[in-house]
Amino acid sequence: MSFKGKVVVVTGAGGGMGRAVALAFEKEGAKLALTDASAVGLEETVSLLQDKDVITGVVDIRNVAAIREWMTKVKTVSGPVQAIANCAGVWRDAPFQEVSEDLWDFTLDINLKGNFFFCQAAMEQMIEAGGGSVVNIASTAGEYGSIRAAAHYAASKGGIIALSKSLAREGAPSIRVNVVSPGPTDTPMLAATEDEKREVAKRPMVGRLGTAEDMAAAVLYLSDPKKAGYITGEVLRVNGGSLI
Template sequence: MKGLEGKVAIVTGGGQGIGRALVLRLAQEGCKVAIFDLSAEAGAETAKLAGDAVVKTWVLDVSDFDAVQSAVDSVESDLGPIWALINNAGWDRPTPFLKTTPDFWDKVISINLKGNLNTHYAVAGKMAERGGGRIINIASDAAKVGTAMEAVYSACKGGLISFTKSIARELARKGVLANCVCPGPTNTPMMAEVAGSGPDAEKWKAALERGIPLGRMGEPEDYAGIVALLVSEDGDYITGQAISVSGGMNMV
């Protein structure tokens, strides 16, 4: 991709799963990458996989406003001006909505929506002042079509798409582009935790894959290319979009 050598990128939730794949691809493209993650160990493992590339971890909870502001300032002091913000951190536990509680809602909203507001607030103004930057929000196809057992999560991801479009309009003349990437079902540690193990889990996975035109679940690496494109010069004329990467599962 064009224009990524030496650029600074933040990837939230970069310690595992989709976030790890994004970190490794951006590092391969020449970016200096800051991981924001709850786990220092997971961040260190990702950095090890990146070899000689510049990959460093800041341990924090993205739902903590003050911690995010402090970490962003630290990244700029250590690595340089932030060019790309990739909001990937997320959490859910599939549960029928009527069996959830307000405490559960608060946790899902804090991580999947408020956390993204915190990072935008800390980073977007700096980008606008410098006249350029890229924001990529990892949403979900659940935001477009809804998902049973994930009502609050889907609401957060739908809100994130709307927020991204609004920010894209506000900041376009400042050279800051904002887009969403919407994964479908993906083989990640969180998915494995949800699915469990054993024959029933395998049957569930097989049934899910039968509904995907390309015949398989996504892998974390499936999203790295589109994210690299959107943060590079090759994506200079793309903003305000919510791009599905789901094997054709939801063609909307």
């Protein structure tokens, strides 16, 4: 198991993609540290794990002090972090002219600011550990703009790509930083009816929506130094051919 005994942080682990990522890392023997804004979601995730000996924390990703406090706790309990998968994120669609300052701040604080400071805290520990891996979650919206009206969301995800490429330079050579960029994926964040899902599923060339497990497999691959040790600063598109 590639991650046996390694300390792995997963943000947004209370559901959707983050939950799938946590379950995938557990199968590889990781020592999990899971955080989410929802205590109920975290409890549900832990109930699905074989090993219940995990660190969990309800952390407001918009609060930098809370992030640093929790990451310090992880290090104290389990040792320095060796991998992090930043899966926390929000989606609120709105036409450009209707995006309020509050909605802009809410989206950017969670999708970009919070992930930035989780990266900062994690990479500080990875330096101590001798290296590590960071995987951030973007979106096809951050690559070619949002199909649904959500310029603020697209901006946050485009920022994730630019951030990750910059951190790959600063973290080299011992810390690898990569991005998974999902296409339309069947998670609660898609916020679509069954009819809408069937319509969206026509866009990818493979003829279906992505799953949380599809994204988790990509995160695991990029995190694994044995399989992806020569990959950093890259954006892995997991979109079923909806963007090529």
